[in-house]
Amino acid sequence: MTKRPTVLSTLLLATLALAASACGNEQKSAPSAAPTTKPAAAAENPHAAEVESLKPGDPAPDVDLKLQDGKEVKLSSLSGKQVLVYFYPKDDTPGCTVEAQGLRDGWEAIQAAGLEVYGVSTQDADSHKAFIDKHKLPFPLVVDTDGSVTRAFRVPMRGSYAARQSFLVGKDGKIKQVWLEVDPKEHAATVIAAAKS
Template sequence: MELHVGDPAPGFSARDQDGKEVKLSNFKGEKVILYFYPKDDTPGCTAQACNLRDNYDKLLSQGYKVLGVSVDNEKSHVKFINKFSLPFSLLADTDHAIVESYGVWVEKSMYGRTYMGTARTTFVIDENGMIEEIIQKVDTKNHTDQILGNT
């Protein structure tokens, strides 16, 4: 199922890096940046996470909560957060439930080999749980500017 701007954001429940359950419904009345990325501690994913980290106060001042999602486990997320001092939660979607419900678990290819993986995609969700924006061509080094419309 492909999601579009104006659709309700699919609800989810997942564990964050500390093993705490996080539900999208916990953020009702708040704006959420839900960003999907392929893998902890890889060059593009690190650039994206660090751009969001470096602009975190700006995002908070605009009323956004930031949640990252990958299929890595909680232990991997803890290492990634500690290594780069990330101030936001990363959700462990090890069963692929969230990536599949958002349509970002896709066939990819590298070096002639095809495999399933996460398409780097960001969903901006409004206070009412509706998708306000979908960013599919993520500029990892300038992602905050894309989100805030400064590109």
């Protein structure tokens, strides 16, 4: 006679699966170089399938970016510049750290490409400040505790974490490139190449 899983063991397995989907376990697929409109993580977020992802040519959402130092930047005020708005699950976790360090290490090339960078996650200002200080990040992080910026960019949520997706906004204020799947190790080089194109 086989044993049926208890409610407690089922809940424990579900909790462990959610934790693993944050930054500790990386996606194995290659980064999406070509834009796609297929929503990511639809299975993990039943509402993701209801909203089509932003795509190149769409106007960038005109959001207010609340930074870790208390300053606010309206995205439309950056018109005339290329802007990377990248979403990541959680400060100071393995994949998110690799991604942020890659952008940090490529900072000279990023500046030469005329690119501004804003990282977005749902942690608070203190968490963002600690992440910036620990890894000497040269770019600001957006405090999106209410998820408003994440929703504006139509990024799926996985529990309380934003999916790892990135958007390159062109000088004209329109989306130039979208990455719905991101390889943290290669993302900086991919973004720099797109900004130069």
